[in-house]
Amino acid sequence: MTNGASDEFNLFVIGAGSGGVRAARVAAAHGARVAIAEEYRVGGTCVIRGCVPKKLLVYGAHFAEDLNDAAMFGWDIQQCRFDWPVLRDHVLAEVDRLEGLYRQTLESNKVTLFEERAVLGGPNLVRLESGREVRAGKVLIATGARPHMPAIAGIEHAMSSNEVFTMERLPERVVIAGGGYIANEFAGIFHQFGSKVTIVNRSDQLLRGYDEQVRDRLLQISLAKGIQFRFNATFEGIEQVDGGALRLTMSGCDDIEADAVLFATGRMPNSAGLGLEALGVKLGERGAILVDEQSRTSVNSVFAIGDVTDRVQLTPVAIREGQAFADREYGGIDAQVDYRAIPSAVFSHxxxxxxxxxxxxxxxxxxxxxxxxxxxxxxxxxxxxxxxxxxxxxxxxxxxxxxxxxxxxxxxxxxxxxxxxxxxxxxxxxxxxxxxxxxxxxxxxxxxxxx
CATH class of the missing domain: 3.30.390.30 (FAD/NAD-linked reductase, C-terminal dimerisation domain)
Known part of the structure; x- marks a missing residue:
């Protein structure tokens, strides 16, 4: 179809992460004509560069202690050597496999996939990067969130959790900014792989929102393992010095020299540049799309689910929201998401x-x-x-x-x-x-x- 041509869909989903794919699949199963647009890779943060590859790294890291303990259980292991590229490449291959399965899910449910950026051009109009315009009865925004990278001098020398999975080599010394679940998970991973790990947190608390007694126990164990902590400290700048090392200028603690810096200081809703403001879609703090209990925005034909709403940034919650949205709007089912008693975990060590x-x-x-x-x-x-x-x-x-x-x-x-x-x-x-x-x-x- 040529540029400017118009298609008609019952539902157009922007963002093919876990929540968007679930909503598209279920709506299509209910008989709706559905399209979905994704500018990066099908599967979203969780599958491509989040919880799935990270959990595989956690499994790999556990072998460090298991191999060390093996002698007490009668196992004589002559050589114990970790090869980062082997694990990295196997994890990336598994991500490719899972992306293929997500694509198959969309194809088998007859969901049209546009592999390009999509923005809103009106209450029922989606404009694709190619110039194509697509009309839809309803539009669902499921664009997720991105790592927050602070505006400090030299931030280009730091990495987010997105880049960890493709590192060429393991750093001997890594500094991790943040005190949440991503920071503590990667602290355990890097430590078990042999890196010297320092966590820098702007407050004196880790894992806010978890039970205090449990999070204090994790701090005690982490310290006993040799992970270092700098509390009530912030970054003023990052500078690369001779040999490729990084000099971190700090406030609240002594300056630090490291080989890599990972910022895990939260995730921001991906709402910018989608045409939301021009359409009158109301946004909240940090750019979150404001929605009601039905996932409807301030524009009746536009809905949003998952991390872009900043309600609960968990993949299973996005999936539940996508399922409930599709069941309500296309299945005639009065489905609601219950946000009480949501289990959560930190895959630390x-x-x-x-x-x-x-x-x-x-x-x-x-x-x-x-x-x-x-x-x-x-x-x-x-x-x-x-x-x-x-x-x-x-x-x-x-x-x-x-x-x-x-x-x-x-x-x-x-x-x-x-x-x-x-x-x-x-x-x-x-x-x-x-x-x-x-x-x-x-x-x-x-x-x-x-x-």
Whole structure:
């Protein structure tokens, strides 16, 4: 079709990440004629340069401790050497495979894919980079978010989480800016791969929003491993010196010399340059697209889901929002997204996970609260001679006996937390936990043995 020609779709999705692909696929399955535009790669942040490749690096990093512990379990490993390019290339190959599967999903559901940038030209008009104009009954913005890179001198010498997966070589010394989940995850990864890691955080708190007792345990363990921290510190500038090293001019701590700097200081909604302001779509703080409970913007025909709305920046939430949007608008289903009791995890070393209210949140909102903890040394760590301890925590509403929060740090905590999240979502009571027979020997049994 020539430039300027017009097509008619029931739905046009801008952004082929996890949320956008789910919305497109489900809407098409309901019988809608759907198109989707993506200017980079199908799959979005999670699949291409986020949680999936990062989790594969986490798996790779775990071998460092496992190989070290192996001797106590009778294994004689003569040579232990890590080869970054091997892992990097295998991870990138897996990303390619997953992108192919996402493309197959769109194709099998007869969703038209435009591999180019798309912007809004009107309430029902999308303009493609090629000049083509496409009309649609509804437009869904699912453009996600991007790493925040501060405006400091020499920032071009730093990298974001996007670039980690394609590094040519591992840095001997890496400084990570930030105290959130991305910073702590990559701190564990780099440390296990043999880099000297320093985390620089502008406040004195890590992982704001997670239970204080659990995040304090991660700090203690990280320090014991040799990860360094500089709290209440900020960057003033980055300068490359002879030999390729970086000199970091700091405020709040001594200047630092490093071989790489990673900024993990949050993610900004990708709303700029989409034609939203001209159309009258209201934006909030940091450029977030403002939406109602139906994911509708201030323009009736334009909707938005996922990280670009800055509601909850988690891939499963974007997928839920995409599913609910498609079911409501094209399936005649009164689908709503419940934002209560959303489980989340930090794939640090060791990982931590939580769902529901933290202890402080519960005390501030419920009044009388009971807290149960299990502070133990996993069986594997005992035999390996590793002193690292796990911590499980139940937060209970004393008035109703309802378990309103579960928080954990230790091996496989995210895997266990998914099941515990069902219990919190179902509003089970502490007595339900107590009456459940323990599965022995396991770490999970600690969840039903707290008294």
């Amino acid at each position: 060791p990982p931590l996970a939580g769902v529901g209210l933290t202890e402080s949140e519960a005390r501030n909102t419920l009044g009388t609260v009971k807290v149960f903890t299990s502070d133990f040394r996993p069986m594997k760590n005992v035999l390996a001679g590793r002193n690292e301890r796990s911590l499980y925590k139940l937060v209970v509403d004393a008035a109703s006996d309802e378990v309103v929060g579960v928080h954990m740090i230790g091996p496989d905590a995210p895997e266990l937390l998914q099941v515990a999240a069902i219990a919190v979502k179902a509003r089970l009571k502490k007595s339900d936990f107590d009456s459940t027979v323990a599965l022995h020997p396991s770490m999970a049994e600690e969840l039903v043995l707290m008294r």
